[in-house]
Amino acid sequence: MRILVAMSGGVDSSVVAARLLEEGHEVVGATLQLYDSRGAAKKGACCAGQDIRDARAVADRLGFPHYVIDAERRFQDSVIERFADAYAAGETPVPCVACNQGVKFTDLLGLAKEIGADAMATGHYVRRMEGPQGAELHRPVDEARDQSWFLFATTREQLDFLRFPLGDMPDKAAVRQEAERFGLVVAGKPDSQDLCFVSDGSYVDLVERMHPEMAGPGEIVDQSGHVVGAHEGVMRFTVGQSKRLGNAARLQGERQMVVGVEPGRKRVIIGPRAHAFVSTLSVRDVNWLVDAPPEGIVCKVQMRAREEPRTARVVPTPDGATVLLEEPAMPAPGQACVFYQGSRILGGGFIRRTEQQAAV
Amino acid sequence: MNEKTGDGVKGFSKPIYLDANATEPLRPAARAAMLEAAELTGNPSSVHHAGRHARAVLEAARNTVAARLGVAPLNCVFTSGGTEANVLAMHGLGQGRRFLVGRTEHDAVRKGAPDGADVAWLEVDSHGQVRLDLLEAALHAPGAPAFVCLMLANNETGVLHPMAEVARLCRQHGAHLHVDAVQAAGRMDVNVEDLGADSLACSGHKMGGPKGAGALVLRGPAPRPLAPLFEGGGQEQGRRGGTQPLPAIAGLAAALCDGLDNPRDLAPLRNRLEQAARAAGAVVCGAVAPRLGNTASLALPGRRAQGQLMRLDLDGVCVSAGSACSSGKVAFSHVLDAMGLGELAGQAIRVSLPWDVSEADVAGFVQGYARMAAGTGAGAGLALAR
Numbered sequence: 001m002r003i004l005v006a007m008s009g010g011v012d013s014s015v016v017a018a019r020l021l022e023e024g025h026e027v028v029g030a031t032l033q034l035y036d037s038r039g040a041a042k043k044g045a046c047c048a049g050q051d052i053r054d055a056r057a058v059a060d061r062l063g064f065p066h067y068v069i070d071a072e073r074r075f076q077d078s079v080i081e082r083f084a085d086a087y088a089a090g091e092t093p094v095p096c097v098a099c100n101q102g103v104k105f106t107d108l109l110g111l112a113k114e115i116g117a118d119a120m121a122t123g124h125y126v127r128r129m130e131g132p133q134g135a136e137l138h139r140p141v142d143e144a145r146d147q148s149w150f151l152f153a154t155t156r157e158q159l160d161f162l163r164f165p166l167g168d169m170p171d172k173a174a175v176r177q178e179a180e181r182f183g184l185v186v187a188g189k190p191d192s193q194d195l196c197f198v199s200d201g202s203y204v205d206l207v208e209r210m211h212p213e214m215a216g217p218g219e220i221v222d223q224s225g226h227v228v229g230a231h232e233g234v235m236r237f238t239v240g241q242s243k244r245l246g247n248a249a250r251l252q253g254e255r256q257m258v259v260g261v262e263p264g265r266k267r268v269i270i271g272p273r274a275h276a277f278v279s280t281l282s283v284r285d286v287n288w289l290v291d292a293p294p295e296g297i298v299c300k301v302q303m304r305a306r307e308e309p310r311t312a313r314v315v316p317t318p319d320g321a322t323v324l325l326e327e328p329a330m331p332a333p334g335q336a337c338v339f340y341q342g343s344r345i346l347g348g349g350f351i352r353r354t355e356q357q358a359a360v
Numbered sequence: 361m362n363e364k365t366g367d368g369v370k371g372f373s374k375p376i377y378l379d380a381n382a383t384e385p386l387r388p389a390a391r392a393a394m395l396e397a398a399e400l401t402g403n404p405s406s407v408h409h410a411g412r413h414a415r416a417v418l419e420a421a422r423n424t425v426a427a428r429l430g431v432a433p434l435n436c437v438f439t440s441g442g443t444e445a446n447v448l449a450m451h452g453l454g455q456g457r458r459f460l461v462g463r464t465e466h467d468a469v470r471k472g473a474p475d476g477a478d479v480a481w482l483e484v485d486s487h488g489q490v491r492l493d494l495l496e497a498a499l500h501a502p503g504a505p506a507f508v509c510l511m512l513a514n515n516e517t518g519v520l521h522p523m524a525e526v527a528r529l530c531r532q533h534g535a536h537l538h539v540d541a542v543q544a545a546g547r548m549d550v551n552v553e554d555l556g557a558d559s560l561a562c563s564g565h566k567m568g569g570p571k572g573a574g575a576l577v578l579r580g581p582a583p584r585p586l587a588p589l590f591e592g593g594g595q596e597q598g599r600r601g602g603t604q605p606l607p608a609i610a611g612l613a614a615a616l617c618d619g620l621d622n623p624r625d626l627a628p629l630r631n632r633l634e635q636a637a638r639a640a641g642a643v644v645c646g647a648v649a650p651r652l653g654n655t656a657s658l659a660l661p662g663r664r665a666q667g668q669l670m671r672l673d674l675d676g677v678c679v680s681a682g683s684a685c686s687s688g689k690v691a692f693s694h695v696l697d698a699m700g701l702g703e704l705a706g707q708a709i710r711v712s713l714p715w716d717v718s719e720a721d722v723a724g725f726v727q728g729y730a731r732m733a734a735g736t737g738a739g740a741g742l743a744l745a746r
Contacts, residue, residue, distance in 0.1 A: 002674075028670070028674065065670075065673065065674065067666070067670055069666060070666070111664075111666065111667050111670070114663070114664075114667035114668075114670075114671065114735060115667055115670045115671045115674060115735075116671060116674070116735055
């Protein structure tokens with residue numbers, strides 16, 4: 001069948017294209033140009049000028065057509081600006097989810113359908129398995145490379161059309177071996193990093209440039225609003241963190257942590273670590289990959305990209321879901337809360353700010 | 361699942377090339393002239409026998425191009441191509457003038473003025489022709505004398521500006537008229553005197569010659585002074601430094617003659633494919649204006665250009681959208697945008713028939729286009745990328 005392969009110019013997606021071609025499919029390569037490659041692009045980031053050249057070189061070597069897709073404006077609007085806006089709203093966003101959902105799985109997938117493709121494949125480390133109720137999304141075999149958390153927002157319709165050929169690979173070394181077997185120039189290329197669009201500086205500089213009102217020093221306050229310290233910029237703080245609090249790190253003998261960020265007033269709110277944990281959280285923009293269980297479901301939830309999943313009960317609500325944790329935790333607003341059962345993703349959503357975090 | 365479309369358009373094993381405005385297939389006459397010139401060792405600037413021989417070939421080409429375009433031989437300056445010819449005119453002849461540049465010009469001209477120059481834009485009407493009332497108002501405006509840049513035939517739509525009127529207005533107001541004739545030269549009669557242009561740019565590979573040579577031709581007594589972009593060894597009467605690429609120049613001259621001596625009216629074939637495209641739901645952009653006979657701009661409402669191009673390419677049909685960017689990405693069409701076509705500016709492809717197009721090529725395109733147009737039209741997100 002005709003398969004559009006989303007190629008970043010890296011090892012993973014190149015191997016995907018080579019394998020599908022070897023299996024006899026009609027492969028069409030596409031690389032998204034997400035930002036102007038003439039600008040300073042971060043080394044090791046995806047889709048900069050060199051990566052487009054690499055993707056094209058792989059396609060030329062293997063002999064299938066390859067196209068560069070202009071997604072600069074869409075990426076700016078739907079990923080970078082929303083990323084900065086989320087920080088300005090006191091959240092810690094996950095831009096990779098927005099990118100997968102918008103530019104990749106909506107726009108590029110739409111293009112794949114337009115050119116008459118039967119499926120779209122990517123180099124994501126995640127498994128798509130056929131189940132009795134249709135396609136299911138699972139963690140990959142290689143746990144070290146697990147990208148399932150970043151893909152929770154994939155809809156069932158999208159999943160139906162998608163293929164993730166690397167989900168079964170035992171490890172990255174095996175992928176590189178495949179690349180070498182196919183003679184791909186990218187076989188030894190370093191892995192790309194997250195936040196591909198942040199060039200030389202850091203994400204702090206980027207957000208402060210887009211929201212100058214957030215830049216500069218401010219106050220650290222306790223939960224009743226008393227000033228207990230000073231900081232260099234709210235951008236450097238995220239809920240749950242204990243670093244960079246200076247003398248305020250310990251108050252009245254109790255260890256403190258960030259419980260909220262108020263970018264508008266440049267304030268960081270802290271509270272005793274012991275009291276800051278919550279047992280209930282609310283999530284929005286929930287995507288279910290199973291039929292939403294009206295009475296709720298006991299499962300595991302993962303609230304950060306790298307953490308041990310915890311047991312919880314997830315109950316759908318009209319505007320998302322309520323997550324009742326078995327043991328209290330410290331969720332960061334804006335991060336994803338993904339529901340798993342074994343290796344399978346049931347669904348997920350974005351963590352809302354709690355009343356406590358918003359009201360101080 | 362969708363129908364299988366990977367086997368190319370039925371009955372056409374070879375790709376169908378309908379992207380002449382990007383580059384024309386090489387004309388046999390041009391190839392012959394190039395091969396002959398390539399055998400010459402001499403540098404046209406050398407005084408010895410070999411140099412003289414090369415120089416004779418160069419000057420013969422110059423005489424030919426100058427005569428065909430209606431200027432004195434020494435007012436034909438060879439360049440590396442159309443972009444350089446346009447930029448050379450704007451830099452070398454535009455000093456002290458304010459630039460009036462058409463909205464639908466090629467990027468070579470839109471971005472061709474020297475840094476810091478005073479540039480104002482000339483709007484076009486919904487058919488793509490320059491607004492003469494606005495041109496007149498701009499020429500009337502106070503300030504330095506004007507340097508007007510307008511193309512003869514548009515690369516995306518083929519639309520021709522009312523050049524006689526433009527020239528009359530420019531003459532009245534003491535303005536310099538520079539004409540980008542890259543798409544027109546070799547495809548229609550182009551005479552600098554008759555046009556009333558002061559300078560005119562053309563390119564070899566757009567008329568069936570090789571890539572690598574173009575010409576800037578100048579009206580008036582020769583040699584007309586022209587400040588070079590780079591002096592180098594003072595070639596081309598000190599107006600363009602650098603050893604002339606003799607094979608490319610010989611090919612350009614041969615292609616120009618071949619095109620003009622063997623004119624072929626491609627409009628009937630073009631009209632046929634436009635009719636078929638309309639039947640498949642397309643809007644023909646600029647159809648009402650006088651146009652170059654080989655060019656069609658076909659917008660398919662709701663279908664981004666990128667997807668159309670890819671689908672046609674996978675079916676073995678080569679066309680383009682907007683101006684190709686060096687990275688190969690498909691950009692929003694500033695030409696159709698200037699014509700007020702809104703969303704359609706991201707939904708149009710350009711079909712430009714080469715000099716050797718066959719009826720079968722057009723039939724193949726029509727078949728591929730109908731199949732493409734009948735396909736799914738999903739999400740519009742990337743269509744808006746601009």
